[in-house]
Amino acid sequence: MLLNKNVVFHFLLFFLSVGYFVIAINLGAPFANNGLQPSSFPLLIGLFAIMFSSILLYREVKLMKSKASSLEDDTQTDNALSGKGRFTPLAVMLSIFLYILLFSPLGYFFSSILFVLSIIIIFSSLEKVLQKIVISTIIVSFGYLVFEQMFGVRLPTLWG
């Protein structure tokens, strides 16, 4: 494998830092009238971010090269991580994303029951789904009591 995930992540951080710095440059001159302008602080932060991310990227690339000889170990680790554990965080992210999209159109109750059920299934399995639906409904009702009844937060409903 040419690049490992750590290198890609650190490269993204470096890319983010450079991107931030470039946008900061476009905000205008950092100094004017003996004072700092809105671009000055972001430029400073951008410089620090580039410095830190460069060090981290360099370390990761160096580490990757030193590990290249023990390629078998990496393959074993990758295999060990494959399976359910590898995709569960992605499933949770997708679940939260869909929940946010459906929250207003479907209302609190329906969207939340689907969401909590999906989280429970992701953290366990597809067994005893009926029991899990009942648990989800109880949790969502509890959430309704806490937010709307106890603390007076108005939650969206399907009927407007």
Next chain:
Amino acid sequence: MEFINLVLGSFSLLLSPQILLYVVAGFLIGTIFASIPGLTATLALALLLPLTYSLDVSTALMACASIYMAGMCGGSITATTINIPGAPSSMMTALDGYPMQLQGKGPLALGHAAFGSMVGGALGAILLIVLAPFVAEVALLVKTTGKFSLLAFAIVVIVIAQRGKVVKAGMAACIGLMLATVGLDAMEPMTRFTFGSSELTAGLDLMPMIIGTFAISEILIQAKSNGCAEKMVEALKKITISRRDFIPPLSEIRKIGVMCYLKSSLIGYAVGTLPGAGGSMGSFLAYAETVRTSDEPETFGKGNPKGIVASESANNAVCGGALVPMLTFGIPGDPVTAIMLGVLVINGIQPGPQLMVGQAELIAPMLASLLFSALILIPLTLYLLGPYFIKIVAIRKDVLYGIIALLAVVGSYVATFSTFQMMMSLIIGILAYYLRKHDFPVITLLLGFILGPNLEEFLRRSLSLSNGNPMTFFTNYDSLFFVILTLVFVYFLAIKKPLKKPF
């Protein structure tokens, strides 16, 4: 003296059933979260933060204080019973707590932990009550350049306190500072990094930052590693405990010695005042000091109650210490105080020396609650609910995370009633998840975000006042003091060789 009277007077608020309910409920929630490995009091506070909108600010802060105190001592439950610290600050407790559990003295170990927590927590709170007004008076003397140097000092110390990952901590702090620059500039009518989005004009809200950083990223971390849960449930089923087993005999307390309690508490308090140090460092240093000065150092790590006392006294004393910079300078020392600062900001209150001087009546009840939690709730909760807490931590993980996920996502909606904030929580949560996965300390991200706006404002004001001359930071005494302090901390924390492990 006036402030002390105000705090003493605030104890009367605890006679109100509603306020007492919030304080006790906060303590129980904090204990439950701290005792479940993977969950922390920080997560509990992050989840409950949206609810503080509907509470009076003093009541909200009182509940926060009890969660904070509970969070420090709750971790000792699983640290002792199954050798899995419920909270990072209880790591050192496990070293002697678990061997005691194996010797059949688990409840006694928990009793020592609770007593140590009670003494440490109470001493920390008393020191805070006595010293905070003086620190606030001194803080009033710090002018604009000094404020910049102080904030820079706080960020530098937070970063270098993350031993072994200073560069990563620096990068995370930069990301926090970058996020803080999104929105309208504080001094000129100009937007920055909004990419044309009107919803970003006011900047990123603190609520999605906190919920994303601590709650959503935690759910994602747990989703990746839900392995040891079944083992833990099995281990907990085997444990049977009765209430009287929790009370440590007076002879053992005498053997441990008053000095051990006092010294560990003072170490914890002092460590707490340093930004970024936290309960883990406090308990580590107190434990190291206790081993170093002990006549029988070989007994530590094999079930010596002195080790438990040192660790727990120190980590609970950290609570009082960490509130000093938060209340007097507006600099949070750890994630919990960062969220408590969020409670103030959300309610439109500016933390800093003026708060202690001008609005002490808002702060005094919180300190009363901190002391009440240490003196009354820690021993009472362990005695009454200890046997049940050990069973509670065996709750089904799927149901638990279902509840946490719902509270986290809906909680971020409460701030502005917009799904935009929910989406921001998710984005920040994903960012924090990947940072944590790569061993970046996200606390520096949050503190960078919180301190960023003031850091920029004081930097620009200082240079504006000095006609752009950067020497102003070295010619003003208050600023020079913090510059020298920064150099001293850099020397001791980053350059000088670290302490060797005492065990």
